Amino acid sequence: MSKNHIPMLLIQSKHDGLIEYGCAEDFAKRAEALGNFCELYEVKDKKNTHSWYTAGMFLETRKENMGLDKFFTWIEEK
Numbered sequence: 001m002s003k004n005h006i007p008m009l010l011i012q013s014k015h016d017g018l019i020e021y022g023c024a025e026d027f028a029k030r031a032e033a034l035g036n037f038c039e040l041y042e043v044k045d046k047k048n049t050h051s052w053y054t055a056g057m058f059l060e061t062r063k064e065n066m067g068l069d070k071f072f073t074w075i076e077e078k
Contacts, residue, residue: 001030001031001034001036002034003034003035003036004036006036007036007037007038007039007078008028008031008036008037008038008039009038009039009041009070009071009074010024010027010028010038010039010040010041011041011043011053011067011070011071012024012040012041012042012043013042013043013049013050013053014042015049016049016050017049017050018050019050021042024040025040028040039074041067041070041074043066043067044066045057045065045066045067053067057071
C-alpha cells in the first residue's frame with residue numbers, strides 16, 4: 001500500500017468465519033499511518049456471515065440492512 005487520495009471503507013464482521021476482525025483493524029491502521037483515509041465499519045446485521053455481507057446483503061433494502069445502508073451512505077457522502 002502506498003500514500004494515495006482514494007478513500008477506503010472496510011466492511012468487516014467480528015463473526016466473519018474467514019477473516020479475523022483484527023486483520024481489518026491492522027489494515028486500517030496501516031492505511032491511516034500513511035495518511036490515507038480509511039474507515040472500518042463493523043457489520044452488526046442479523047445475517048452476519050462473510051458470504052452474506054459480500055453478496056447477499058444486496059438482496060435487501062437499505063432499511064432492512066445496516067451494512068448496505070452504510071455502504072451507500074458512505075458513497076453518497078464522498
